[in-house]
Amino acid sequence: MEKTGIITSFMVDTYLLVNSKTGDMDMKNAISEVRKGNIIIVYDGDDREGEADLIFHGSFVTPEKIEILRKNAGGLICVALDKKIADRFGLKFYTEILRESKFEINKMACKKTAYGDEPSFSIAVNHKNVYTGITDNDRALTIKRISDICDEDGAHEKFVGEFYAPGHVFLLIGRGIENRKGHTELALKIAEHADMPGVMVLCEMLGKGKALSMDEAKKYADKNGFAFLEGKEIW
Amino acid sequence: MEKTGIITSFMVDTYLLVNSKTGDMDMKNAISEVRKGNIIIVYDGDDREGEADLIFHGSFVTPEKIEILRKNAGGLICVALDKKIADRFGLKFYTEILRESKFEINKMACKKTAYGDEPSFSIAVNHKNVYTGITDNDRALTIKRISDICDEDGAHEKFVGEFYAPGHVFLLIGRGIENRKGHTELALKIAEHADMPGVMVLCEMLGKGKALSMDEAKKYADKNGFAFLEGKEIW
Numbered sequence: 001m002e003k004t005g006i007i008t009s010f011m012v013d014t015y016l017l018v019n020s021k022t023g024d025m026d027m028k029n030a031i032s033e034v035r036k037g038n039i040i041i042v043y044d045g046d047d048r049e050g051e052a053d054l055i056f057h058g059s060f061v062t063p064e065k066i067e068i069l070r071k072n073a074g075g076l077i078c079v080a081l082d083k084k085i086a087d088r089f090g091l092k093f094y095t096e097i098l099r100e101s102k103f104e105i106n107k108m109a110c111k112k113t114a115y116g117d118e119p120s121f122s123i124a125v126n127h128k129n130v131y132t133g134i135t136d137n138d139r140a141l142t143i144k145r146i147s148d149i150c151d152e153d154g155a156h157e158k159f160v161g162e163f164y165a166p167g168h169v170f171l172l173i174g175r176g177i178e179n180r181k182g183h184t185e186l187a188l189k190i191a192e193h194a195d196m197p198g199v200m201v202l203c204e205m206l207g208k209g210k211a212l213s214m215d216e217a218k219k220y221a222d223k224n225g226f227a228f229l230e231g232k233e234i235w
Numbered sequence: 236m237e238k239t240g241i242i243t244s245f246m247v248d249t250y251l252l253v254n255s256k257t258g259d260m261d262m263k264n265a266i267s268e269v270r271k272g273n274i275i276i277v278y279d280g281d282d283r284e285g286e287a288d289l290i291f292h293g294s295f296v297t298p299e300k301i302e303i304l305r306k307n308a309g310g311l312i313c314v315a316l317d318k319k320i321a322d323r324f325g326l327k328f329y330t331e332i333l334r335e336s337k338f339e340i341n342k343m344a345c346k347k348t349a350y351g352d353e354p355s356f357s358i359a360v361n362h363k364n365v366y367t368g369i370t371d372n373d374r375a376l377t378i379k380r381i382s383d384i385c386d387e388d389g390a391h392e393k394f395v396g397e398f399y400a401p402g403h404v405f406l407l408i409g410r411g412i413e414n415r416k417g418h419t420e421l422a423l424k425i426a427e428h429a430d431m432p433g434v435m436v437l438c439e440m441l442g443k444g445k446a447l448s449m450d451e452a453k454k455y456a457d458k459n460g461f462a463f464l465e466g467k468e469i470w
Binding site: 049051063067070071074075076089090091092094095096097098100101102103104105107108109110111113114115119121123125126130131132133134135136137160163164165166167168204206208209210211 | 284286298302305306309310311324325326327329330331332333335336337338339340342343344345346348349350354356358360361365366367368369370371372395398399400401402403439441443444445446
């Protein structure tokens with residue numbers, strides 16, 4: 001296209017066709033949706049958890065979005081933080097904390113889940129201004145403040161001073177997409193592409209007894225106008 | 236009534252009226268429902284969390300009950316364990332584990348929530364035979380096995396050997412109703428009255444933005460035929 005400087009509709013159609021097949025258009029759309037603060041859906045892959053998550057950027061959290069996650073997804077509402085932010089906050093993996101403990105239950109620290117990965121969990125927190133911590137208003141407040149302070153000066157002091165554990169918002173630490181291809185890393189990769197801080201809210205979509213199937217998740221995405229991506233489109 | 240040996244319908248009516256006013260009939264009904272494996276609702280009180288929880292005994296867990304909790308309650312699905320079982324398993328409070336840790340986030344261990352209590356949280360576990368741990372089937376499996384082994388020989392070894400942390404089922408430790416009047420202790424007190432092991436599943440009922448109000452929780456209880464109790468009826 002650059003050679004002639006002329007773009008025909010045939011060229012555009014061909015470009016869209018080729019790139020939509022490779023998932024590139026889906027990815028661009030998902031990034032644009034995340035930038036707008038909208039919820040997107042990411043299915044990790046049949047060879048991993050086989051699970052679709054509702055995902056959005058932490059800076060756009062509202063009680064209404066928390067309500068959508070708990071009602072339409074049904075899993076745990078978590079916040080994935082990239083390694084840089086987690087380090088700034090002084091966060092450690094849950095398994096590190098448990099392994100280092102002097103109690104005998106330190107033996108229970110997970111080495112490997114059934115789908116092959118170590119878990120992403122760090123600690124669970126509440127902001128000090130919440131009441132119970134679990135309501136939509138409280139979880140939104142906790143997440144909003146995490147997102148607000150993540151790249152501010154004194155982020156570490158603010159984090160340690162303003163939040164307490166255990167709480168009701170589950171923090172996850174990304175291990176990098178090259179090391180792990182879970183929803184934590186997939187969500188953070190999208191934030192990176194969108195040039196936004198690595199603070200992504202996510203929640204597993206559950207079906208009858210099992211994880212919601214990819215087809216059911218796609219149908220839900222279509223019905224609600226949510227962008228849908230597979231993990232392999234993000235790597 | 237014992238004096239004459241004759242019970243008139245007037246006496247029975249009076250007895251029911253007096254005792255239903257004091258909540259005794261509600262309590263008996265709730266105990267009977269818990270023994271049958273049914274879900275009950277407990278509202279802690281306006282002066283505490285002001286929150287209603289769906290509650291049932293762990294031995295009766297099924298994926299269908301987990302689905303009811305996540306869809307109709309919407310909070311965290313937790314398992315309250317009495318002190319005896321928690322000690323048998325070697326469990327510690329989350330705050331103990333965090334405080335003992337060498338990491339600086341140990342400062343974040345909660346001293347007191349907004350409603351005045353220390354949290355009940357211990358660790359979160361999965362049974363080793365789950366896949367992701369979060370599905371209705373997986374959470375039911377984890378909870379069923381906790382309930383199964385809680386009073387078996389070798390409970391400690393089974394617990395430490397069969398479960399891993401972090402997982403998706405949140406364990407709570409009861410501090411005794413004389414020390415704390417939270418849902419953890421209220422649920423365990425009902426198990427005690429029912430002569431059942433202290434393994435109670437519970438989940439916070441959420442409304443728009445806030446906790447579901449007592450009136451709304453009562454309406455839901457009536458509609459679904461669930462027994463409804465206030466905390467003060469249990470102390």
